[in-house]
Amino acid sequence: MSEPGPDRTDADLGVLTGVRSGKRSFYPEYVRSTERVSRAVEALDGISRALVRTAEGPRALVEAVLRAASEHLQADWLLLAVADGALRAARPRFVLNVGGRIVDDRADVPGEVLEHLDVLRTRPWELDAWPHRDGLVRATMTLDDEPVGGIVAKPAPGLEVASTDLAILRVLGNQAAVALHNSFLFHAAAQLRGRTERLSEAAERQARDLAARSAELAQTQERLVEVMQRQVLDDERHRIARELHDSVAQSVLGAGMTIELCRAELAAMGGPAARIADQLAPAKDLTRQAIERLRASIYALHHSSAETPGPLPVLLERLSTVHGLGELSVQVRVAGSPVALPPQAEQSIVRMAGEALFNAAAHGKARRALVRLQYRPDGSAVVISVSDDGDGDPAQIRRALRLTKAADLSGRHRGLANMLARAEELAGELTIRRSRMGGIRLQVRIPLPVPAEWEASDDG
Structure with a gap:
């Protein structure tokens, strides 16, 4: 190669x-x-x-x-x-x-x-x-x-x-x-992804916030429905209470006074008529008990089911709504150190104040009223007064109160008589004068301590 x-x-x-x-x-x-x-x-x-x-x-x-x-x-x-x-x-x-x-x-x-x-x-x-x-x-x-x-x-x-x-x-x-x-x-892309993640997190937070707000709204709606239902019930109770006070209670009062008048005339006739008069005596007591029970029912109807018992100043504060008739504006003032009273005594005082407010609105045409509760510094007495700016005449009311015990067949002024009776049961004194507001001033002075029988009694 x-x-x-x-x-x-x-x-x-x-x-x-x-x-x-x-x-x-x-x-x-x-x-x-x-x-x-x-x-x-x-x-x-x-x-x-x-x-x-x-x-x-x-x-x-x-x-x-x-x-x-x-x-x-x-x-x-x-x-x-x-x-x-x-x-x-x-x-x-x-x-x-x-x-x-x-x-x-x-x-x-x-x-x-x-x-x-x-x-x-x-x-x-x-x-x-x-x-x-x-x-x-x-x-x-x-x-x-x-x-x-x-x-x-x-x-x-x-x-x-x-x-x-x-x-x-x-x-x-x-x-x-x-x-x-x-x-x-x-x-x-990284910025877009970051923005997408931020938007997603914001959307999740907003969704959670909306869910929480929806839950709060649902709860608010439920409470609103409950309040509306309770208001409807309270309005109906107040209507029934007014009907009882203005018609039924006055009719029962009139019936009681008529029975008393007839009983007095029969007793004066003597003989068999006197025996009939004696038989009518229990009817007078029955009508009085009926009135007391009616007033207790009226007071209970004026209170909503959600209200709880409280001390006397609290009960008086509720009077602005309990007895809020027409456009009567009620103001409550408390002076002194509150003293605990038997519940029945406090209820009786509240009912007297409520009756006075009702009379101021219904009969005196008052627009303003002042409820004053005074606890004496020495602890000797508690004084409750109701003043209004209505057109009532103190002298005329005092005269009507004297006549009511014997001749008020219509029962128009029977509420005043009941107030006087309650004050006397508490060993108190009722006075009626002209108020500085221009209307009537009803005052009840109750000595302390209250009578022993109020510690365990129930006045209905």
Whole structure:
């Protein structure tokens, strides 16, 4: 087998090394080719590390690309800029690596670089016309086949710039454009996701708040329905109480007085009539008991089912609603230190005050009334008074009260007689005078302590 000739050997070495030369020694060119390949591989590795830093934001990505390109070209300075109107969200719009210092302010850009910055920002397509001239290398950044900026660098003196370096620079520029766009999309998506999460949390909070408000509204509606139902019941109770007081109670009073009048006349006749009069005596007591029970029922009807018993001042405070007839405005004042009284005694005092208020509204046509409860400082008595601004005459009422015991057949003034009876049962004194408000002032003075029989009695 014959040895290959010199031409065949040169061709084989050229195929293996990628080096073609007419010289006998291929080693120097081989070394240069190997160095270029190593630099290209290092540059590609640096580019890959730079381009995967999308999540760190556009500035970190651009600076990483800038340093990778500068190291590959061993550049004195390297400029990367985005054209005006392209990649509008990209920030910064340009960066310059000069001597290892990163610059993004036009005022810090050296004069020899400014003209290249203007070209990159206004006419990036011109870079392809002279990629390697005047000791500078240039590469256009493209996105969707449109120039969006470029790279201009000044390699170190004596550095041989091969076509592979220009290709790497173009790859770097194009990938930087894509990476800038992707970085913008990534951060926009992250911001959108964060906003979506915040909106979702706000919606959840609002939903919880609406649910709580709906529950509160439902409870309020239930309470409102209960209040309305209770109000209807209270109104009906008050209506029935007024009917009992104005008609039934007065009729029973009239019947009792008629029985008493007939009994007195029969007793005066003597003989069998006197015996009949004696038989009518229990009827008088029955009518009195009926009146007492009616008044107890009227008072109970005036109280709502939700009300609870309380001390005398509290019971008097309730009179403004319990006996609120027409437009009568009732004010209650308490003076002195309250003294505990037997419940039956307190109920009797309240009923006297209630009767006085009813008379002031129904008969005296009063618009205002004042209920005053006084506890004497020495603890000797409790005084209850009711004053009004009505048109009643104290002298006429005192005269009517005297006549009521014997001749009030209509029962019109029987309430006053009952007040007097209650005051006397409590060993008290009832007085009727002109009030400073212009109407009637009824006052009951009850000495303390109350009679012993009130400690355990029930006046109905």
